[in-house]
Amino acid sequence: MDHAVVIGASMxxxxxxxxxxxxxxRVTVLDRDTLPTVDAHRRGVAQSRHAHGLLAKGREVIDELLxxxxxxxxxxxxxxGDLQRDARHIHGGHRLARGDSGLSGLLASRPLLEGQxxxxxxxxxxxxxxxxxxxxGLLAQDGRVTGVRPADGEPIPADLVVDAGGxxxxxxxxxxxxxxxxxxxxxxxxDVRYGTREFRRRPGDLDGDLVVIIAPTPEHPRGGVAERRARRRAPLVPKPGRRPAPLRALEPFPRRAAGDRGRGVRVQPALRPGHDGRRAGGEGPARGGAAAAGVLPPDRQDRGRAVGHHGRR
Ligand SMILES: Cc1cc2nc3c(=O)[nH]c(=O)nc-3n(C[C@H](O)[C@H](O)[C@H](O)COP(=O)(O)OP(=O)(O)OC[C@H]3O[C@@H](n4cnc5c(N)ncnc54)[C@H](O)[C@@H]3O)c2cc1C
Structure with a gap:
């Protein structure tokens, strides 16, 4: 077999x-986006500004391929890190027990992961x-797909076409x-939406944990995640919820964090006022600091805008 064409150059x-x-x-991969030469956000991956992790099995498979x-x-x-041992999971106000899972995941921004x-x-x-x-479009002959029609240029013949257009x-x-x-x-x-903030980290914050995950429950449909990032001046703080969950107001974070579900979480000033997670990524040099996150109460969700959406469009 000679030529495979893949539509989409995302994961x-x-x-x-x-x-x-x-x-x-030969393998030809086509993407409609202008693909960044550095690890930066791009149009086709709107979620790349949010906190990002790679679970153990995905990491294993990627290491096998590359x-x-x-x-x-x-x-x-x-x-x-071990996302059971090195993470703090809070479900329904209770902290889950830690333990070695033997499963090693990665915390990495989406631009870094995809770029590498x-x-x-x-x-x-x-x-x-x-x-x-x-x-x-696709080219076909005698009941077989035989290539891809690009918007510009000649049709591209292929023995196999893979649609990874997401x-x-x-x-x-x-x-x-x-x-x-x-x-x-x-x-x-x-129908889960994310809002994200970046905060300056201080050494010792999160008590050495890599990530704090406050899971949403039916009674409290809003959850939160604080993620530590090495060699980056701040972590991303997403806040998933079932409805648009804008995040302009930061003041409620500490108050909410002091409640049952966020116990032990402190909040640092945001890197800059009104930041909505749209900043370009890449792992820059650390300027110190520590991660913190909280969960906004529903009545304070009305200011700002959500920057991510998980679910049907
Ligand atoms: C808010 C949010 C948070 C997430 N967090 C995580 C996380 O922490 N960890 C994790 O593992 N996953 C996470 N995911 C899921 C992950 O981002 C997706 O599963 C992954 O991006 C899917 O990859 P894909 O290649 O299948 O499709 P996509 O990422 O959708 O890529 C499709 C690609 O195809 C290109 N394309 C589409 N149509 C055409 C065309 N006609 N011609 C040429 N190119 C085309 C697009 O430009 C794009 O590059 C998250 C998703 C969301 C929405």
């Missing part, structure tokens, strides 16, 4: 390319990652255009 597309390059002489990737991320500021994977995949023999290339995938529509029945679709409505 699935890049990792698909890492797997396919073992089977195909050996040494975890170590490279750690060298660039990601934090490795993109660098590694782009360097694989036979793999090309092309930015600013929009796929607009939630905006057009494959069902494209298959319909070719006269095929679109696949049956299942949708799970999650």
């Amino acid at each position: 699935s597309g890049l990792l698909a390319a890492a797997a396919l390059h073992r089977l195909f002489g 050996p040494g990737l975890s170590a490279e991320l750690v060298a660039q500021g990601a934090i490795r 994977i993109r660098r590694r995949v782009s360097a694989l023999p036979g793999v090309r990652v092309l930015a600013d290339r929009i796929a607009t 939630r905006g995938s057009r494959t069902p529509f494209w298959l319909g255009e070719l006269g095929y029945e679109p696949p049956r679709e299942e949708r799970v409505v999650i």
Whole structure:
């Protein structure tokens, strides 16, 4: 087999390319975004400004496809840890017991994670990652998909096409255009929204924990996460909730944090007033400080805006 084309150069597309390059002489990955040359946010990954973690199995699989990737991320500021032993989980006002899970995850910003994977995949023999290339349809012949139609330029023939276009995938529509029945679709409505703040860290904050997770419950549908980040001047603090959860007001954080669900969490001043998590990422040098987070009460949620959305659009 000679040529595989992957639509989408985000996590699935890049990792698909890492797997396919073992089977195909050439792998071409197309993305409609202008892909950043440094670890920065980009349009197609709106959630990249929020706190981000990589769970153990995902990290393991990525290391299998791209050996040494975890170590490279750690060298660039990601934090490795046991997310059962080194994290504080608070559920329904109770702190969960700690313990060695033997499962090692990573805390790394999404731009760092995706940027390093993109660098590694782009360097694989036979793999090309092309930015600013929009796929607009599929080519087909004799009941087989035979390539991709880009918005500009010549059709791209392929022995295999992988659609890793994420939630905006057009494959069902494209298959319909070719006269095929679109696949049956299942949708799970999650309707969780995130708001994020960055805070300066102080050594010793979070008592050495990597992350504090205050889970939402049916009675308290808003939760919170405070994440420590090495070599970065502040962590990200997302606050998921079931409804738009704007986060301009910071004053309620300490008060709320003093309640049952946030016991033991202190709050530092935000890096700058009104910051809404839209700042570009990358792991910069530390300026010290410590992480803190709280959960906003519903009646204080009305000022500001949510910057993320998990669920149906
Ligand atoms: C708020 C939030 C927080 C999250 N936190 C975490 C976390 O902490 N840890 C974690 O592991 N996961 C997290 N996730 C989930 C994770 O971000 C997604 O699972 C992941 O990004 C999905 O990757 P993907 O490659 O399948 O699709 P996407 O990331 O959606 O990428 C699709 C890509 O395809 C490109 N594309 C689409 N259509 C075309 C086209 N026609 N032509 C060319 N290119 C195209 C887009 O530009 C994009 O780059 C979070 C998600 C959200 C929303």
